Amino acid sequence: MLNKQKGIVVGDNYYLTYNEIHRTIRNLADRILDSDFNPDVIVVIGTGGFIPARIIRTFIDRPILTVGLQHYNKENRPTEIPRKIQWIDEVEKKLPGKKVLLVDEVDDTRVTLEYCLNELLRHKPAEIAVAVLANKRKKKTGVIPDKISRYYVGKEPDDRWICYPWDADDIDEQDRRSNHDL
Ligand code: G4P
Ligand code: MG
Numbered sequence: 001m002l003n004k005q006k007g008i009v010v011g012d013n014y015y016l017t018y019n020e021i022h023r024t025i026r027n028l029a030d031r032i033l034d035s036d037f038n039p040d041v042i043v044v045i046g047t048g049g050f051i052p053a054r055i056i057r058t059f060i061d062r063p064i065l066t067v068g069l070q071h072y073n074k075e076n077r078p079t080e081i082p083r084k085i086q087w088i089d090e091v092e093k094k095l096p097g098k099k100v101l102l103v104d105e106v107d108d109t110r111v112t113l114e115y116c117l118n119e120l121l122r123h124k125p126a127e128i129a130v131a132v133l134a135n136k137r138k139k140k141t142g143v144i145p146d147k148i149s150r151y152y153v154g155k156e157p158d159d160r161w162i163c164y165p166w167d168a169d170d171i172d173e174q175d176r177r178s179n180h181d182l
Helices: 018-034 050-059 089-093 111-121 171-177
Strands: 041-046 064-072 078-087 099-107 127-135 150-155
Touching: 018 050, 018 127, 018 150, 041 050, 041 111, 050 064, 050 099, 050 127, 064 089, 064 111, 078 111, 099 111, 111 127
Parallel strands: 041 064, 041 099, 099 127, 127 150
Antiparallel strands: 064 078
8 A cells, every 4th residue: 555654743744634625625726716817728746636636627627637747756755856657748739838727736845846847838838827735834945937927725734744535544534633724
């Protein structure tokens, strides 16, 4: 099982429920629509962005394209640059001139986001906006490129480890641990 929760002190973690995530994403989607950003396409950074992006699509119904990037290896250590697990030509063909909403679950170090944004910008989209479920309040290593002017955030938690329901062994225990203060 993939378990990113190992070795972490339980009391220091944020535990999220699916319902909290859904409510947060709905609020985020409302703000995107209110700001008059009207994307042509959603690009999701898998795997963490999958479920948030699918919830966004409930409110902003656009095609979802997927890129797979991994910054952590099997030992749960960050790799020097994020690794492309999947980067389909089709994604690149669909970007020129398009307004893109790039979705991920977390802005942590910002390294994955910087890497992904620079890769996508090479394909000359009209505009890219970023949406993340959580932007951790911390000093960032990565930089959001200047060309990115819209950045939508669901929550801005302290720099603590977030445990997502999709990583849970026991979803009922996950719900019980949820501390509702992200
Ligand atoms: P960033 O640009 O979005 O800040 O990402 P960064 O490179 O710093 O690292 C992203 C990786 O770290 C992602 O996993 C993400 O899920 C994981 N991560 C960062 N903070 C947390 C956290 O608080 N909780 C959990 N559960 N994961 C966290 P990845 O290896 O890139 O791949 P994937 O899990 O998205 O497939
Ligand atoms: Mg990710």
